[in-house]
Amino acid sequence: MSENWNQNMTDELIPGLDKTTDEVAWDLYRKAIRFGTWDPAAIDLSQDKKDFESLDEDLKGYLIHFCTGFLDAEENVALKFCPWIMLGSSTEQQAFLSTQLLEEFKHTEFFMRYFKEVLGRERISGVKNIVQQKLDERAKKMLAALEQGPEEREAALVEGLTHYQGIIEGVQAMTGYDVYEAVFGSKGLLPGLGEAFTRIKQDEGRHVGFGLRMLKLFARKPEHAKRIRELYDEYLPHILIRYDQPVIVDGQEYPTPPEVRGRERLTKMFERRLKDIFGTSVTV
Template identity: 65%
Template sequence: MSISQDRLNYEQVDKELEHIQDLNHEDRRKADELAYSLYRMAIRFGTWDPQEIDLTEDKKHFATMDQQKRDYLIHFCTGFWNAEENVAVQFCPWVMVAPTTHQQAFLSTQLVEEFKHTEFFERYFKEVLGVDRENKVQNIVHDTLDPRGKQLIQAIEEGPESREAAMVEGMAHYQGIIEGVQAMVGYDVYEAVWGQYNLLPGLREAFKNIKRDEGRHVGFGLRMLKQFSRKPEHAERIRRVYEEYLPAMLIRYDQQVIVNGREIETPVEVQGKDRIQKMFDRRLKDILGNQLQQV
């Protein structure tokens, strides 16, 4: 396949993923059909290698960056590394609770991709940042994944109704909140703080690939939540999960930023709390629509 043809195919994939994530566009595919389509997309277009991304320019940029931007980059990438690793080691219950083989097959690609994202950030710290990740970065939404995973495992043994209810809450928590709001805001923050100044092209390439991976995850999760929300009891579950974790997401951008034992100022471009609130409002409105006023 030629480079131009390969690029064209990826452009088409990105357009399709944008369409899937935009719940204003109707998608009549049933869950298994959508899951299988995204599974095939992951097989064909999700095989990028974290070790092949060129980090040469990132090393130069980091070496000449002002101290505040360097320190905030360490803080920022710590949050992503922690998040990807935390999900990677705890995602199996999300695969297991899915009711069909096609859905489990698609979700299994997500499990592999979370480990791949983790590998990239481990490499980035080693080869570009040259330090270990910080240990004072709060990510409360991720801290609750362990009990959520245990809840999913327990629900598998309790029958189809409990299993479906647990799946709704699990998807709202992970694909809806963590990936659908928190991670998407993270990409925007990268672009605002470094990307718009043409800094860190290796990190930009990684985020492009990670965002494509997570576009599949989020697209499936949002479409499933939209279908589940037709039942009033599930609409209420979705709203409750979203509202439960909004304060925790806001804390991530309201916390004291400490790097190498010293407090640093957050770059003015971040505007994390505003970005979180806007994405949160958009996701909840897209999923629940007119039901938002009823639940």
């Protein structure tokens, strides 16, 4: 898998502007119906268990930390995503967004299974992801906007799309896929995790593509463009914490593999997302 895979995938899945948003949403809903029916319980994890047992202790520690970050993130949004659906402005948009809720629970199921069957333990505590933690406040604001007028609802949706599809999925998750490939996939390790990431990326390609298209349209209004950029800038330091933090498992610190290059990958993806939305090169 090339390092440009994530970007090529997202470029292909950002729908064009030749259709209305409702038409695009319905097309993506139908794609989710046809292509998003993979079963997390059906992925073969037998080789992953053997690979994990043969890893050195440093890589075992890093994998536990890495998978904890994904499980925490997938579960967190699965439990909080309903306001995004409710703020959709049409049946078509709500239909598509509803597929994302199901898919987030499927991703959560896979990582719960991975901890039980491959890692043989519970997730660890203390993996920092401040942008994810801020979803509690975001969901409350979006729910409150449901009782307000159309302008307030639209503003809340813009912020929600920026926060989740634009930043958490569009930057953090996409970077995580590259990290898996660099550290494990490129060495032929953990094929079950690789298959799951392939499936998850297909799902999240729809999520990110729709979210970026929406933000691209909303950014035509100066007040929305200003807020989108403010949120990206506000969250950048929190995004970088994801890979700057020490890897600590059961009180022991493990080294970060040199292939991770987390800050570099995150910054590059961050700049790419701003370019996707605003259409010009943007420097951090």
